[in-house]
Amino acid sequence: MSFPPACFGDATDSTNTQGHKDSRQLVKAKYCYPGEDTTSSNKIFLSLYEEEQAFEEPGWPEDHELSGVDAMEFCTETRCETTYRPTIYFVSRIFDSIKGFHKGYLDLSGRHPERYYQLQSQWNRFLWGLLRLDSAVEPPEYLDLLGVVHARQERWRRFLTKWRLPESTSYNQLIQCAQSVLRELKQYPMPLFQMTRLTGLPSEILDNIMGLANPDQAQALSNTCHRLNNIGQRHIFATWPMKFRVPPYVSPFNVEYSSFDLPTLANFSRKDFERNAQYILRSPHIAHHVKRLILSDEWCVNRRAHPHENNPFALGVNFYASITRIFATVLRAATNVTELVLYNLEVNVDLIRKIGDNHSLHTVEFHSCHIPRMVRRRLTSDPNLICPRIANLRIYVDSSFAETHTQWYTILLCPHARTLSVIQSGVGPFPAPDALFWLHSRFNSLERLVLDNIDAPDLAELVKLFRRSASASAHMTHLKLHMDWGISDAEALSLLLVLNAAPLEVLVLEGLAEAESALFEQIAYQYPALLSLTVVRRQNSSQHHNKFATWPHASWEYAPCFRRFRALRHFCWNFRTEYWDATPSALLAFEANFALPAVAVPYRPGPVEIDLTDGAPPYFLDTHWMALPFAAHCPTLQSFSLMDRTVDMMCKIARHPTTGETNLAPKYHPTHSFVSWNTQQWNTAGAHWPPLLPKIRVGH
Template identity: 25%
Template sequence: MDSEDEAQLAQEKKKLFSVHVPALRLYEDEEREAKILAYRQYWREIEERNNTGDEMPHDDVSRLAHYDSSSFYRVSRFLKSFIRFHEGSLDLSGRSERRYSSLRKRVIAFLQDVELIQRHATRHEQRIQIPLRFEHVLVHYVVDPAHILKDFEEKYRLSNVHTFLDDIFTNADRCRALLQAETAPILQQKYLTDLPPELIHRIMDVSEVTEARLLGATCREFHEISRAYAFQTRSLTLGKTLHRHDDTKADAMHYRERFQSELDFLLSRADILQRIRDLRISSSWDDDSLERADLAPGSPAHEDFFAPVKRGILRVFNGTNNLLQLHLDQLDITRSMISAMSSMHALSTLSLSGCRLGSHLRSWSRAPQLPQVVNATFTLFYPAHYDSLHVLRILPNVQKLTLVGLGYNDWAIPESVILLCNPFRTAKRVFISDYADTDEDILMLAAWIAAASQGPGQRLPLTHFKLEVKRGIRQHVLITLLSALHGAPLTALSLVGLSYVGQELFENLASAFPDLGALTLVHRQNDLQRRNGPSVWPGTTWEYAARLAGFANLRYFGWNFDIRPVLVDVMCNLPLAEKNDEEAKSLLLFQEPVDYASDWQSLARLFLVYCPMLERLLFISDTTSQLECIITKDQSGKITIDTDTFTYVHQDYYKEVNPRSGV
């Protein structure tokens, strides 16, 4: 059989729980799923037996084979591959003469063994009447003597063959008929290698890096073509998380040596370096891990340990002239690194996650500029990382800016950064997540935004803006923020964490941003509600629908209005229902919305009365939707509304109008 090669069997076992690759042969996906299901059922039985005190050895292979139905797909692939050679339709492995010759020899040998089973098998039928449908016939065979079937299973490494003998006999008869008729197979005449090279280049270009590497592994010709695409993305990681029980200092030295060997390999391959377009260099060690290894940031030991690492990274920077995207995680940024980045003329995206500025960079008087960078992302874990925002001073042309706080505490932009630079003069898209929720910090942000439009002829270029805070923004702060944004040509606005959602909010939005096409509003019912789950808004759906009448071009509206009914079994739980925080969710029963499409369509039509251009209405619940209404119109003006409950909102459309952290 085609899967009996020992090396191939071993490789398939390694791939079982690894990244899925495209299926090249018949029933590969089904076989893989059957193996996974067998493992799950096997371990579930072990767990159940352990819970009842009836232990089962973990190496009881017979029990695993009991659940394994993958043999059916292996045999089916083997026999049907031969049949489909004669039908002219097979799989991605192709219908070559070499493959057919090999397959034909093994099919002949396999059919001889199947014929032996057929001679000793007795067919039994059981008819089952399915009410109001049809009569179903169950077929099974009894093989006598039983060792014939057992020997067959051992020879071909199969299991549970008795459950699909009827399929084996049927396909075996078809194969015999083809052999006896001596019909010629329909061999493949055209191959992928026959396509012009420019088409292969185009296929590689639109494929993911992983797919380009897979295609390049098929033959020498494709390998040569794939070299320009297979190495476009590269990731280098220093170490892994240092746990308390580890010999942290020794582990750190070991991982540094491994990291330097990866750098040395990359530096020895100038051809790969020149092809890299997306480079990520990261350290797995946060501040706590470094302290446990006696390498606390800022200490002499830290500087000595990371000195060769910084030199190696700098050498890689100097060798990558065609880089488009650069991501640095939990590293110290030095002046030499910035100078090397300034020589990367194609660099357009810079991402700094948990990075610190080296001591020599804290003086920016002669720091080189990075005018080529238009996309910038800063992820801040701890206050020590806030200084990395000073890099904004050397990004004079940034157009997309993402500022994300992922620490335990909310963060705020340092006043020194606000005084010395202003990216809002050039930025068209700004996403600020987990920002400080004090009035003073939000008012300082509003003043920073307003300062960018001061002066004759200056105007905010913002088209997309999102601000996400955990506590609710109060009314006077919110109005000040909207006043700072006034005049920007916003087409997408997302405000996550609002305490005030009254009439004045919608009037200000409609007058300030007449071209707004996408609006997302997330309300905080009280200071205890921090997540973006459903919230009880102070008004009704029809009241808020009327407030959207001022948005003539609105095509998307997302909000976290709670449409779930709440069951309160006793009156003492009523305060919890009104509280709407994490404690309340654990004690109360929130019913899911009943999926009545006609009711939801009526809700969408209510909003269409005031927003005739509306295409999507979304009731937000964290990363999912309570309800999603998709509205379409045909050329005659007929309206169709499709509704769905609890769908994931990770599609590109929602990343565009309401991006999430890290997007």
Template identity: 30%
Template sequence: MEFDKELDGIDLDSSNWKQLQQLRSSNAHSGPPDLLLWEQEEVDAKNRALWAGYKLRKGMTQKSEPFYEERDIARTWRLLRFFRSVEGFLKGELDLTGRHLSRWNMLHKSFKDYLVDFLELWPTLGLVITREPMRFKPEIYFEIKSYKVLDQDLWKSVMNRWRLTEYHSYMAIDGMEHALEEYTEAKGIPRIQKLCLLHLANELLYAIFSQTQFDSARMLSFTCKRLNAIGRQYIFHRRTFSFEYSYTKVDHNLPLAPQYTKLAQIAKVKLMDSAGFFFSRPDLCQMVDNLSLSNEWGGSLFAKDEDFSLDDVESGFMARISEMFTQAVSLSTHLTTLNLFRNCLDSDMLRAICSLLSLNVLEVKFCDLPVETREPLLASSLTNSHLTNLKIMMETSFDDGSWDVWYILVLFSNLRTLDIHGLGENPLPMALETLWTRWTFMDTLERLCIEPLCSQHIVELASWIRGKLVGGLPRPLRLTHFKLSVDYFLWDVWTAQIIRALRTAPLQVLVLEGIHRDSAYPRLIEVVAIQFPDLIGLTLVMRDSDRQTQNKPATWPCSSWEYAPSLARFNRLEHFGWNFLINEDDASTRTLLLFENGFIADDDWERAREEDTAMAYDRDDHCAVLPFATACSTINSFGLLKGNHFSLYQITREVNGKVNIKWDFCWGFQELQRWVPDPFIGGWPYIKDDCKKGG
């Protein structure tokens, strides 16, 4: 068994320091995936040891302990890997390198050699158990196990033979104990892997590649010809072109304009080289179904720098960048997803987008629509009836033209998901009536999110949703998901207008952020239930004052339990979320039972665990959920705003009627996007068109 020959061969007093630097370079981690157990941790520890030794050699420090400490840590990961690999063969669990016979033969030989030394050493060891007080609870003790060595000469001989130090003494013995138990239980017979990756059918390999990240798919395709042939179509299906801005290379103590000019020229050459190769390969262009075009030099980056403009670098500098981006869209005729970041949406780019017959998702982030494009856009016959999901992010801190992106909505007649988000100091203004009266996608729209809209424009939004009255009634809607967030607050009359405008929609999920305190009574939930009895998700966020613009916990006008009976009016509500302020630092009333029944003894570990579980169940946030779970038998998740994010509580019911409440971060993160879309994660989940490629 070789724990760390490279580091053992290095002497800090040696003059051959180039060897140390070469080892550091050769041990550099090449990226995911890690094929061995704790591979990344071992490489990191090695590099830290090499760097510590380098600083000591160069006189940058006088401490040699970091070198030896990190070297021992690197050996620790190798020692753990040895024991866990043996156990993995015996239990049928192992890392990505697989349970192959050749590897077992190598491990088994080292294991038997180590076992001989272990059995010789075992009679000379004595188990020592000490009790130490916990740091923050000194009244509670925990046990520490160690071994007392009776034969020091034999101990040093074994440690030197396996290149171990005192740092590994307990692990070298305890790890072997566990491995020997598994070895004895399995009678020394390993579970050799019979089914390998290449034994799978091509259909399964295609499915694996389709779920794999780009870097992992590329590495997997390098392993053999068969996987390369399958992986090529997935490796090239996603493409990104970025006009990069290297902010780390800017020295703000020097004149900025010359530095910006040089960086822009370098970034342009890099972009053109990458794009030139792509354009020269029509076969690769046809493979791409996900394209991202990013201009990191756009927007408000240099809004305050009057001494620099990209147009001053050279004549037509940005025009050439825009032409390249447009050409990339035009050549990628099979696109299903297009992401644009700070691009110029001129007539050529919009024409290229409208020509994409397979486009399913379009994300437009902080893009600029030139003034000269607005009127021709309204007068043209350009349209794309294939796009079903559109996300727009506008920068509201500067008047940089991104607000004008409202105009591009006239191009898309069959949208099913529309997310519009503003980011900056100011709220979003509603589009002009002369513009939104020309939008034709409301007959197909199913999911709508607008945030944060200017409070003064709520009436215009309600008018657009309601549309022209037909026979005295608003038009029928297909909206199933609706989220509205305002900058300050929603007066009760404005809230009523939005609810009335939506009353013809088969609404399933409703999110209202910015409710005025005067409207935040149980009656509000009852009104929503009357209009939308089949709602499955409801989230309400109240503003605590007229000056509040951010979502945060607030003191609602009634006690939390007074709102619970209102949920009984819903037929199939699954989720309810709000920003009710709960003080979780209060002591639990369960402590009173300890005074009555007696406190827990220091050594009564079982009762201590039971009490911790019971104490958590009686937390204020858990107690606040119980009335809602009781009032509404269909609810299975509950959202509570803490800080600036929602925590999600899972509600389950046993056969005997007992209600269990559990907070799980991973579960909450996965579920939360269904009920309260986050623009930085993706907004409402997109509706996929299965008839299209990549759908």
């Protein structure tokens, strides 16, 4: 749905009008919105059919702003002939807008009296001009050479030009469209004016609307009035990407045989990158809204595709010195940035110091970056080369490129990190960090840990680290171990045993090759105060994703292992089950003649009530019966879930406070409204836990 300029505020309001003009100028500015290519026009479409019209009419002047009502003042016959390519969209906008006023369809598109009176005047002019034409008007090839026919033909041509209609338009088509509008006006004679406007809502609600909108929608909303522009900027500019780009037509393969002058292209890319940086440096009101800053080097990606010495994408040290200075300058200008994302960068000492000097930054992501040997030595020898405010560290390693494994040393940068995520991908062996790195590694503040597909040698070194330093796990409450390739129970237990002193609340084990009952018993014995447990098994060596799997035992055989849990609320696993397999419980529905909304189980003391108010047939969906043994052995259990790629079935478990009767409410493919809590409490979103704020205040 497009939003005309007059839709959110009074058309006569000078503040809103000025805000709309300011925001229109902002849209036209180059490098205005993040993520846009420098060649894009950044045009925001606010009216009905405006996007289609712009696509069909590339000759429209970019510096002229037209609404559907004001366009006729600009569109003279001469200008229309020389500037515009005729389409049907201009007249279609008039038809649909006038119908929208009378049917009330344009609730957020400005159904205000001022706009209606202007639109009605335009509609009357069109209808009057159409009715003045003779119904015998035909295409030119069917007309004779009489003077009166030539006059009619000229009048028809002027009418088409005035309303920007193509020559293929026929008189009968316009009559039919006009009749359709008149029928709507007869059925809905009174226009419905908009009484409540979006700008009349509290700022908190408008801010929430902007937060839920995608970037394109937020840009369109922010260009309607001054107030929405101020609110929208906090969301539009919350993420600011800066890329040292490689032109899209340059392929990293066989480039040495092409005619491209890569050094010249690199200089042009640097100038483009500098203009992008200068824009945000000259716009402190935009830099103030940046919360997530992304720095990316695409030349490094292409350079890795050429491991030989004569690398065509190799750039000099002095060349990259200016790029690093620009990165550091923008980072310093973004005074409210909280999250920094680095893609394919060579992290030097200067950049590390700029990260450490930023007082608002608390989350850093390293994606396939490279830590040079000199910097690694400084990190293991200089205790002052740290970033003490960073509370959330995320490391993404690509095993296809060995140099990305040096990102392990970024752990030394963040001695006060509260969350740590190490995610490895790619194919190939990893060079393990040297012994000096593990000797200097400390996790004195670590609370949430994610280990995703890390190598067995690295996992063994981490086990040694936690065994050597008991304080490393003293604050750990969340642990996730994810493996695409199945990991044995013994390897998983080796990590859990060294974390025996950790006050774990949430445990996620994804990728177990065995998943025997002994593992559950050890978890329950070691962490009786656990709040959430998620276990995913790999059925065989060919299964690498979280999917349903066949487990070695029946589901109820695992339930007795849950007796030791004193506070467990949520349990999720990927036990394979067929939802539509009928069981003998269907006999209960037959006996009741399918008349009861709930089925009572007479052979259990304290009957279990199965809530079927959601309309699910009781004689089909019996999977929730799987939750009963777990609920019986673990009285604190509140939810029981089955996971495929995501949570596929969730069964809520409630108990009567007096009688203790258990009520099960199963839901298949649960929506967010069904889940009363945030599922991120029990598992990660993507590959990391939600960020935490730093506890320490350095320099204050």
